[in-house]
Amino acid sequence: xxxxxxxMLLFKxxxxxxxxxxxxxxxxxxxxxxxxxPITSNxxxxxxxxxxxxxHFGFAVDDTFQLRYLISTDNWNSNKGPIFFYAGxxxxxxxxxxxxxxxxxxxxxxxxxxxxxxxxYYGKSMPYGDQSYKDPKxxxxxxxxQALADYAVLLDYIKSSIPGASNSPVxxxxxxxxxxxxxxxxLKYSHVVDGALAASAPVLxxxxxxxxDVFNQIVTKAFRTGGEACPKSIRRSWDAIxxxxxxSEGLSFLSNTxxxxxxxxxxxxxxxxxxxxxxxxxxxxxxxxxYPASFLAPMPGYPVKVLCSxxxxxxxxxxxxxxxxxxxxxxxxxxxxxxxxxxxxxATTGALSDEGWGYQACTEMVMPLCADGIDDMFExxxxxxxxxxxxCYKKWSVRPRPGWIPLYYGGVNITSSSNxxxxxxxxxxxxxxxxLKSLSDSLIAIIIKGxxxxxxxRAKNKDDPSSVVEAREQEVKIIGQWIAxxxxxxxxxxxxxxxxxxxxxxxxxxxxxL
Numbered sequence: 001x002x003x004x005x006x007x008m009l010l011f012k013x014x015x016x017x018x019x020x021x022x023x024x025x026x027x028x029x030x031x032x033x034x035x036x037x038p039i040t041s042n043x044x045x046x047x048x049x050x051x052x053x054x055x056h057f058g059f060a061v062d063d064t065f066q067l068r069y070l071i072s073t074d075n076w077n078s079n080k081g082p083i084f085f086y087a088g089x090x091x092x093x094x095x096x097x098x099x100x101x102x103x104x105x106x107x108x109x110x111x112x113x114x115x116x117x118x119x120x121y122y123g124k125s126m127p128y129g130d131q132s133y134k135d136p137k138x139x140x141x142x143x144x145x146q147a148l149a150d151y152a153v154l155l156d157y158i159k160s161s162i163p164g165a166s167n168s169p170v171x172x173x174x175x176x177x178x179x180x181x182x183x184x185x186x187l188k189y190s191h192v193v194d195g196a197l198a199a200s201a202p203v204l205x206x207x208x209x210x211x212x213d214v215f216n217q218i219v220t221k222a223f224r225t226g227g228e229a230c231p232k233s234i235r236r237s238w239d240a241i242x243x244x245x246x247x248s249e250g251l252s253f254l255s256n257t258x259x260x261x262x263x264x265x266x267x268x269x270x271x272x273x274x275x276x277x278x279x280x281x282x283x284x285x286x287x288x289x290x291y292p293a294s295f296l297a298p299m300p301g302y303p304v305k306v307l308c309s310x311x312x313x314x315x316x317x318x319x320x321x322x323x324x325x326x327x328x329x330x331x332x333x334x335x336x337x338x339x340x341x342x343x344x345x346x347a348t349t350g351a352l353s354d355e356g357w358g359y360q361a362c363t364e365m366v367m368p369l370c371a372d373g374i375d376d377m378f379e380x381x382x383x384x385x386x387x388x389x390x391x392c393y394k395k396w397s398v399r400p401r402p403g404w405i406p407l408y409y410g411g412v413n414i415t416s417s418s419n420x421x422x423x424x425x426x427x428x429x430x431x432x433x434x435x436l437k438s439l440s441d442s443l444i445a446i447i448i449k450g451x452x453x454x455x456x457x458r459a460k461n462k463d464d465p466s467s468v469v470e471a472r473e474q475e476v477k478i479i480g481q482w483i484a485x486x487x488x489x490x491x492x493x494x495x496x497x498x499x500x501x502x503x504x505x506x507x508x509x510x511x512x513x514l
Contacts, residue, residue: 045070046070081110084113102457115154115158175457182198183203184203194485209433216369219281225305227308232377236321240318254270280329284307289452299332448471
């Protein structure tokens with residue numbers, strides 16, 4: 001069961017990007033660094049903070065904290081330009097700012113202000129500083145509902161404090177959990193947000209809506225693009241690892257062949273290797289971009305196909321299969337050749353917070369995962385809610401509420417809402433929990449053939465497939481319509497108010513004359 005819990009704890013943590021640690025000076029190109037060396041950004045933005053209530057919905061606790069946000073007005077048309085707002089998710093907000101190039105690409109076209117709001121309890125937005133994760137009392141306001149209220153307050157402040165922004169339409173953007181937040185932001189605060197692009201948002205990845213086996217089935221589907229022998233080899237590798245781990249000689253072979261930083265001493269330690277492989281396969285499917293990228297780790301374009309080029313014979317004996325497997329996964333963890341050994345305790349570097357998402361998964365974000373080893377390439381793993389709940393209580397002294405999110409946000413019963421794009425790549429494992437068919441003329445599903453995890457939110461690239469180019473063109477057209485409609489409504493409301501005031505004034509004057 002430890003493998004299931006570990007995977008449940010990390011399944012959202014290792015999804016999106018490599019950690020980027022900011023060393024920026026405002027107004028200059030931003031320089032970030034990770035374990036692979038410095039990364040330079042040319043996106044200009046200012047880093048600001050706003051005082052935010054810890055609890056927006058209660059009155060007994062009046063604590064406040066500083067919420068960080070990033071803002072750029074370089075392209076903003078102060079007369080009528082919109083605000084593009086990114087609903088920050090589980091990590092340092094600079095991470096998402098640097099990897100959501102689509103917003104930056106289209107901002108000049110719309111004359112848009114860009115704002116990235118950091119999610120509370122992540123990055124530098126800690127309600128109680130280094131005591132934020134101390135105990136359940138300090139974590140009680142760590143919910144999606146409180147985060148959305150933060151964003152509403154932030155936008156209200158921006159609109160009221162920046163001249164010309166009061167009537168700016170707002171379009172929310174987000175990817176993965178951020179995409180869920182963007183959609184929910186529009187659902188719950190339609191008077192604040194005029195439309196939302198929810199990319200790769202698994203809003204239905206909850207009990208009763210999506211089977212726990214769907215994620216791993218789509219991972220397997222992505223690996224089949226590298227040939228049928230690839231997922232078959234991986235499916236066989238689990239038994240090969242178990243067989244070799246049953247003897248001291250086999251443990252030594254596994255440790256040496258996989259170049260483990262910490263050699264395996266007993267058979268049970270092989271579970272750590274299996275857990276690492278599980279995470280890596282999911283990460284590869286999600287980051288299977290058509291060009292070289294350095295998010296979870298430096299990888300070539302279409303890394304799944306490159307990995308699978310090493311797994312072409314599923315009938316190999318155990319030792320030969322493990323040797324081939326090492327060559328395959330080196331595409332992920334050592335593509336540059338700089339890594340000396342494999343640390344199976346870490347599937348990515350991270351400014352994405354495993355601690356933070358661990359708590360969220362144990363409260364609201366209950367997204368079960370399982371595998372049967374038949375329709376997928378993974379070792380059979382059952383979803384045991386009671387065990388999961390017990391593990392959550394042991395770790396956090398809280399128990400999950402698996403039905404809360406669908407009840408509060410509506411699941412698929414959201415047709416009373418409008419102006420949300422749900423985009424999904426058909427090879428993104430999280431697409432199984434996404435909305436894949438349009439629910440109305442303004443609740444629009446866009447499917448990106450061959451697309452990985454929120455590929456459409458990434459900056460344009462010469463190697464982008466036509467499917468994502470077309471998806472972005474459709475998104476831009478729809479966003480333009482939303483902005484035009486919002487501007488017309490606001491202008492109409494203003495004109496109506498002027499007419500009403502004029503009519504009242506004239507009536508008053510007429511009455512005085514009489």
